[in-house]
Amino acid sequence: ASKKVLTLVFVKEPGKILLGMKKRGFGEGRWNGFGGKVEKGETILEGAKRELLEESGITANTLSRVGLINFEFEKDPVILEIHIFKTSDYNGNPTETEEMRPQWYAEDSIPFSQMWPDDHLWFPYMFNNKLFEAYFLFKGMDIIVSHWIKEVDNL
Numbered sequence: 001a002s003k004k005v006l007t008l009v010f011v012k013e014p015g016k017i018l019l020g021m022k023k024r025g026f027g028e029g030r031w032n033g034f035g036g037k038v039e040k041g042e043t044i045l046e047g048a049k050r051e052l053l054e055e056s057g058i059t060a061n062t063l064s065r066v067g068l069i070n071f072e073f074e075k076d077p078v079i080l081e082i083h084i085f086k087t088s089d090y091n092g093n094p095t096e097t098e099e100m101r102p103q104w105y106a107e108d109s110i111p112f113s114q115m116w117p118d119d120h121l122w123f124p125y126m127f128n129n130k131l132f133e134a135y136f137l138f139k140g141m142d143i144i145v146s147h148w149i150k151e152v153d154n155l
């Protein structure tokens with residue numbers, strides 16, 4: 001199996017979270033945080049900040065770690081390793097880009113039915129500031145065959 005390292009960043013305000021509607025590509029039609037691939041010559045953190053800026057117009061001054069998830073798909077050798085961050089220390093206003101249409105959501109009305117099916121399982125860890133590691137085995141893009149989530153002290 002091979003591993004693809006990806007990032008995912010959430011922008012937070014008290015009681016609110018910024019989500020983006022993915023307009024094309026992987027995850028199109030689902031609300032999510034902002035992220036993408038980590039390029040050669042950049043750290044995961046640099047990649048996360050770059051993708052946030054490219055996809056939302058927001059510059060994160062500091063990112064804090066939220067969790068680490070490995071996703072596997074039946075019959076597919078490529079594992080996605082997603083490094084998840086959040087920020088509430090940032091500059092700029094959410095701006096629609098070719099990739100994403102940003103919108104603020106109250107934390108108690110997240111549109112989970114229009115998001116990846118794993119999200120409602122690990123979002124509570126993010127909201128409760130519990131650092132976590134997780135693994136999900138998917139069948140296609142909509143069915144979780146198995147998963148685990150554990151709190152960790154550090155990643």
Ligand SMILES: CN1CCN(c2cc(NC3CC3)nc(N)n2)CC1
Pocket residue numbers: 006007008026027032033034035036037071082116118119138
């Ligand atoms: C660069 N992007 C970041 C977001 N990402 C995913 C994936 C995901 N589930 C996996 C079954 C697909 N769940 C969330 N929330 N985000 C895909 C790669």
